[in-house]
Amino acid sequence: MALDDQKPSGFKFVGTSPDRPDGLDKVTGRARFGADAYAPGMLHGAVVRSPHAHARIIRIDTSKAEALEGVKAVVTRADFVDGLQGEFGFVLENVMAGEKALYDGHAVAAVAASSQLIARDAVKLVEVEYEVLPHVTDVDAAMAENAPVLNDSYADASVPAGHHPNVVRYHDSGHGDIDAGFAEADLVIEDSFKTEATHQGYIEPHACLASLGGDGKGELWCTTQGHWIAQKTCAALVGIDTSQLRVTASEIGGGFGGKTTVFIEPVALALSRKANRPVKIVMTRSEVFRATGPTSSTSMDIKIGMKKDGTITAAQGIFRLQGGAFPGAPMEFSAMCAFAPYALANVHQVGYDVISNRPKQAAYRAPGAPMASFAVESVIDELCSQLDLDPIDVRLKNASREGTKASYGPKFERIGLVETLEAAKAHPHYSAPLEPGQGRGISCGFWFNHGGETSVSLALSEDGTCQISVGTPDIGGSRASMALMAAEELGIPYENIRVTIADTATLGYNDVSHGSRVTYASGLATIKAAKDAVGKLCKRAAAKWGIPEDAVYWEDGCAKPSGANAGNFDPMPLAKITKSMGRTGGPISGHFEATPEGAGVSFGTHIVDAEVDPETGKTAVVRYTVIQDAGKAIHPSYVEGQFQGGAAQGIGWALNEEYIYGEDGRLQNSIFLDYRVPVASDLPMIDTVIVEVPNPGHPYGVRGVGETGIVPPLAAIANAVSAAAGVRLRHLPMSPPRILRALKDKG
Amino acid sequence: MQYHRPTSFNEAAALANQATGETRFLAGGTDVLVQLRADIVTPDTLIDIKSIPGVGDISQAPDGSWTIGIAVPGAEMREHVQLGQDWPGLVEAMDLIGSTQVQGRATLVGNLCNGSPAADSVPAMVAAGVELSVTGPTGNRRIAAVDVPVAPGRTSLAKGEVVSAVHVPARGTNAGDAYLRFIPRTEMDIAVVGCAVNLSLDTEGTVTAARVALGAVAPTVLLVEDAANALIGSSLDDKALDRLASAASAACNPISDKRGTVEFRTHVAGVLAKRTAKIAYARAQGENT
Amino acid sequence: MKKIHVTTTVNDDNVEFLCDPRETLLDVLRDRLNLTGAKEGCGTGDCGACSVTVDGRLVCSCLVLGAEAEGKKIATVEGIAKGEELHPLQHKFIEYAALQCGICTPGILVAAKSLLEKNPDPTETEVRYWLAGNLCRCTGYDKIIRAVMDTAADMREAS
Missing domain, CATH: 3.10.20.30 (Beta-grasp domain)
Structure with missing residues (x-):
């Protein structure tokens, strides 16, 4: 980004926290989420799911279901496209099983009926004959020599010879000389860790309303983080042209990465085509847990060497991630993020992507990073403790800075890790006294952030107001951020701007709302689209004044002559130009599209105080502080909200959340009651510090903030528990039985 | 599913007696509707007993005993000041079930008849010596709460029988009860272990009578006599508390499941027994805890 | 049927x-x-x-x-709103950014209104326990609790 493209002076709108544009709709119940759409003639769909973890599908008899009064269509795999390869092939196999059911909850058929109750009754009438096969759900067990084989054709060329076919991808990276590094160390700690799978736990279940005709033209309304990926994927799976399917994103009730793919949407389309009527499908909570995309569970080995002065001499990590029945576990992200906070001369990381009889994992907030960070930051904490060093000082000593060669390869540009550590050290929390039974832990965390394909259009209205179409669903208030950035550029009030999440027919391809990319990439595109419009506004003013275009500049919402030589004209406000735009050359709009590459990475440091009940092993988080680099906070309240939300999800992951599979391979805790996300009374207030080290890749310096916040909590809490109870927990979640066991083992 | 709304217990019992297939009574519905929605149980006959006169009342007899209507939700028990002063453990146990929203609906009898070994109010009812009136096709009978659950999900009530009132004994003097449960979070969980203690003291502070009940550590809620005996005659000294903990742990016959292990439940039963006994004792001494 | x-x-x-x-x-x-x-x-x-x-x-x-x-x-x-006029809780939730995705917001507003009708001066702990049955996965509850506490304070002052 050229320097002259940077904002020269202070901000007028950016950095304030005005009311969000969709606030009224959200507090009155009128906002329309996925399940809130209805269509004339609409049918209700329901999905038949495998009760077996691994089974060959011998026969599906749909005749009794079809005979039920009110049933209008039944679909199976035969109603989808045949022979899809690659990721589309995996997604199809996941949304509707072919030859085998690969996990408890795997879809095998679906029905559409005139009411939800009839659809549910019809599901029970679909007869499926299974040949039950041996199953495996644990990552280490799935890699073992005699493990059941899910599919012997999934492994790609990256996997070295000699591995079980369930190992489907392999990653190896690093630099320096590990052995020499460990030889230099005064203390080397090597340890193994496990983490259980967790779910994003968005409160809104997946829901969609689909309409598809025999003419290959379709409409889809769904709750999604990215409707273009839904469009592309659904079109491929049901065999229609991408452009013939118009997808509208509903308001989205949480995603956290879990709504970046499709599950019921292609099924609803197939049912709609067969019944020739619109079909709505809404997942139950149990279906969400059993058959959407939880995280990977992991098994990790970490080895780190440190000198007495705290210098890390070498670091090595092996990350085995089970990602369900298909390739794609984010083991390379685990490997690449694990040591990213530290400037290391010698580092080596290995990753394994392992398939097992669980649902296909999906992204969850900084996918792969929290688990790796848990293992690495636990070992660093143990080194600090054994060498009697301050954990923040040690991290500062080894911190990655501008110019550091990252553990995953490239050189860091301007980054803010040191600033977060310094802010942590200076924060009153870090020096506050602890009560008996309490312990304090800290951890750093890293996430890459992402740019992605982005397209934004902006149009000015005759009355001088502005409408913006963006393609990234608003998960946490991003429409407010877009309006703030456009207000900044156009110089008109925030309230005069309306931001809409456009459907797929209105804009070019937009990548999903993921990778903490929305405020960065859609924000950048909004700024550029506004600049595009400003250029046109200046041109109209220049024409009116009869002076050259380059003699006009834009300031405070007005076109102005650029100096005495340009002429003596009163500033011409935006509304005056737009009022006559029909007669001066037509509508004025701005547009920008690109795949921006400058998403600045984001680091955070968390401080947590935990209290452990030594008689029951129960942990309470009593104080929590998040410190994170936001680059530039566009809407500070929503930046704080991202920090707090990430921390809360991390607390749940650390303490209680987990997928529990029985011996039979069935998920045992598929309702909120037993999955145990944090409730209001579980948490303290979550203090936040927004550090602003501008990202050179964004006009205002924005860095994505959505994901980094979930990376440090797992280790920070484990370190606090270690300090409070004197036991090191190497297996998440640190549920009371695990902590009590560790306390008993310690004696 | 047939939905009925009888206006007397005799009518309710007759409906249940005549029904074929699965029959459920609907009071608070916080278990029945969950099972219905999840297609675990779809009753053929659902009998809503909330239109029967008096089912929403809480009343105290001149002898100090209480009668609680079968449709009184937890929230109304919680808001009843006098009941809470007499039986704080029972009221708190009920109050621990589910959220504020669930409290707006859930009932003692529903919690009891659902037959879950982890039901929070049941140990408290058992410790308090609660009895139930039962209306059946052939008349009425009275049954102790402890005798209602017979196995997970099963009760001793016969076909056509419906619980028609809850009877809580008079509190008496120098007496107090308490209930604690262990859950991994602070709210919204099923008990991993539950413990209720109900004590009477003499004027010297010596325990003269005790009832200790445990939940979630056996197929049904347990009334643990050895645990009670550990307290009787003591003034809740450390030795008595240790005996109590040992007796409580020894009585456990739990399973390992998604909520806890055998080892954990057995240990925590002892821990909770001590903590609960201390609260009950303090209450019996007139402390407001 | x-x-x-x-x-x-x-x-x-x-x-x-x-x-x-x-x-x-x-x-x-x-x-x-x-x-x-x-x-x-x-x-x-x-x-x-x-x-x-x-x-x-x-x-x-x-x-x-x-x-x-x-x-x-x-x-x-x-x-909850009376015609055009929002309830103070609704105003405060928008002002405090007490919602991100907004799916839990209707339930939380209904529950919080019910709390304030029973208890106009709740402690933070009372608010947290009253709302324990309202899951929010976005906010970590911080801004929600603050919004409810502050609405209560405003309403006490106004009455």
Whole structure:
């Protein structure tokens, strides 16, 4: 980004926290989420799911279901496209099983009926004959020599010879000389860790309303983080042209990465085509847990060497991630993020992507990073403790800075890790006294952030107001951020701007709302689209004044002559130009599209105080502080909200959340009651510090903030528990039985 | 599913007696509707007993005993000041079930008849010596709460029988009860272990009578006599508390499941027994805890 | 299956509907009365997104049958604002950024309003426990608790 493209002076709108544009709709119940759409003639769909973890599908008899009064269509795999390869092939196999059911909850058929109750009754009438096969759900067990084989054709060329076919991808990276590094160390700690799978736990279940005709033209309304990926994927799976399917994103009730793919949407389309009527499908909570995309569970080995002065001499990590029945576990992200906070001369990381009889994992907030960070930051904490060093000082000593060669390869540009550590050290929390039974832990965390394909259009209205179409669903208030950035550029009030999440027919391809990319990439595109419009506004003013275009500049919402030589004209406000735009050359709009590459990475440091009940092993988080680099906070309240939300999800992951599979391979805790996300009374207030080290890749310096916040909590809490109870927990979640066991083992 | 709304217990019992297939009574519905929605149980006959006169009342007899209507939700028990002063453990146990929203609906009898070994109010009812009136096709009978659950999900009530009132004994003097449960979070969980203690003291502070009940550590809620005996005659000294903990742990016959292990439940039963006994004792001494 | 005729009151409006005995009050509100403000997050009473009041008592509408609404007074999120005038909680939730995705917001507003009607001066702990049955996965609850506490303070001052 050229320097002259940077904002020269202070901000007028950016950095304030005005009311969000969709606030009224959200507090009155009128906002329309996925399940809130209805269509004339609409049918209700329901999905038949495998009760077996691994089974060959011998026969599906749909005749009794079809005979039920009110049933209008039944679909199976035969109603989808045949022979899809690659990721589309995996997604199809996941949304509707072919030859085998690969996990408890795997879809095998679906029905559409005139009411939800009839659809549910019809599901029970679909007869499926299974040949039950041996199953495996644990990552280490799935890699073992005699493990059941899910599919012997999934492994790609990256996997070295000699591995079980369930190992489907392999990653190896690093630099320096590990052995020499460990030889230099005064203390080397090597340890193994496990983490259980967790779910994003968005409160809104997946829901969609689909309409598809025999003419290959379709409409889809769904709750999604990215409707273009839904469009592309659904079109491929049901065999229609991408452009013939118009997808509208509903308001989205949480995603956290879990709504970046499709599950019921292609099924609803197939049912709609067969019944020739619109079909709505809404997942139950149990279906969400059993058959959407939880995280990977992991098994990790970490080895780190440190000198007495705290210098890390070498670091090595092996990350085995089970990602369900298909390739794609984010083991390379685990490997690449694990040591990213530290400037290391010698580092080596290995990753394994392992398939097992669980649902296909999906992204969850900084996918792969929290688990790796848990293992690495636990070992660093143990080194600090054994060498009697301050954990923040040690991290500062080894911190990655501008110019550091990252553990995953490239050189860091301007980054803010040191600033977060310094802010942590200076924060009153870090020096506050602890009560008996309490312990304090800290951890750093890293996430890459992402740019992605982005397209934004902006149009000015005759009355001088502005409408913006963006393609990234608003998960946490991003429409407010877009309006703030456009207000900044156009110089008109925030309230005069309306931001809409456009459907797929209105804009070019937009990548999903993921990778903490929305405020960065859609924000950048909004700024550029506004600049595009400003250029046109200046041109109209220049024409009116009869002076050259380059003699006009834009300031405070007005076109102005650029100096005495340009002429003596009163500033011409935006509304005056737009009022006559029909007669001066037509509508004025701005547009920008690109795949921006400058998403600045984001680091955070968390401080947590935990209290452990030594008689029951129960942990309470009593104080929590998040410190994170936001680059530039566009809407500070929503930046704080991202920090707090990430921390809360991390607390749940650390303490209680987990997928529990029985011996039979069935998920045992598929309702909120037993999955145990944090409730209001579980948490303290979550203090936040927004550090602003501008990202050179964004006009205002924005860095994505959505994901980094979930990376440090797992280790920070484990370190606090270690300090409070004197036991090191190497297996998440640190549920009371695990902590009590560790306390008993310690004696 | 047939939905009925009888206006007397005799009518309710007759409906249940005549029904074929699965029959459920609907009071608070916080278990029945969950099972219905999840297609675990779809009753053929659902009998809503909330239109029967008096089912929403809480009343105290001149002898100090209480009668609680079968449709009184937890929230109304919680808001009843006098009941809470007499039986704080029972009221708190009920109050621990589910959220504020669930409290707006859930009932003692529903919690009891659902037959879950982890039901929070049941140990408290058992410790308090609660009895139930039962209306059946052939008349009425009275049954102790402890005798209602017979196995997970099963009760001793016969076909056509419906619980028609809850009877809580008079509190008496120098007496107090308490209930604690262990859950991994602070709210919204099923008990991993539950413990209720109900004590009477003499004027010297010596325990003269005790009832200790445990939940979630056996197929049904347990009334643990050895645990009670550990307290009787003591003034809740450390030795008595240790005996109590040992007796409580020894009585456990739990399973390992998604909520806890055998080892954990057995240990925590002892821990909770001590903590609960201390609260009950303090209450019996007139402390407001 | 024979449907049941129900006469009830929703947000002070008299309404009638026919429902299957298996339909919940939530199903009826959403699918028969077009009141989609209450959300189904779980169907098991664990998330609170479907919170409404029945005769003034806070409940999960997923745990009430439609048939049980007969003769009751139901209040939903749609009835919290009086015409154009938002309830102070609604104002404060927007001002405090106490929602991110907003799916839990209707239930939390219904529950918080019910709390403040019973207890105009709740402690932070009381607010947290009262709302423990309303899951929010976005905010970590911080801004929600602050918004409720501050609304309570404002309403005390105004009264």
